[in-house]
Amino acid sequence: QVQLVESGGGLVQAGGSLRLSCAASGRSFSSYAMGWFRQAPGKEREFVAHIRGIGGSTYYADSVKGRFTISRDNGKNTVFLQMNSLRPEDTAVYYCAAEYRVLAYRDYREYDYWGQGTQVTVSS
Numbered sequence: 001q002v003q004l005v006e007s008g009g010g011l012v013q014a015g016g017s018l019r020l021s022c023a024a025s026g027r028s029f030s031s032y033a034m035g036w037f038r039q040a041p042g043k044e045r046e047f048v049a050h051i052r053g054i055g056g057s058t059y060y061a062d063s064v065k066g067r068f069t070i071s072r073d074n075g076k077n078t079v080f081l082q083m084n085s086l087r088p089e090d091t092a093v094y095y096c097a098a099e100y101r102v103l104a105y106r107d108y109r110e111y112d113y114w115g116q117g118t119q120v121t122v123s124s
């Protein structure tokens with residue numbers, strides 16, 4: 001079992017930055033692949049970024065590539081999402097997710113463990 005708690009959301013102007021954190025409880029955090037997803041009102045949950053447990057390879061949605069950075073600190077059981085050059089279209093509830101083994105990391109249905117979400121609002 002893994003429990004996830006996100007933090008760091010808020011209101012920011014376009015062009016600004018935010019850093020989201022996701023604290024995980026449970027054993028073997030370093031073995032879990034972690035993902036960030038977001039969901040805007042009336043839209044489906046969409047993939048943002050993914051980081052593997054072993055090796056730490058990272059993957060991004062095209063819409064955030066070059067602006068967002070996913071990282072993890074296995075000693076602190078925490079995964080981060082650094083978001084720079086934010087745009088109004090980045091406004092959504094952001095969720096972190098964990099799964100021991102993920103094949104289709106862009107598919108939210110691959111993940112069993114989810115946080116409660118944190119709101120990110122970008123004003124124009």
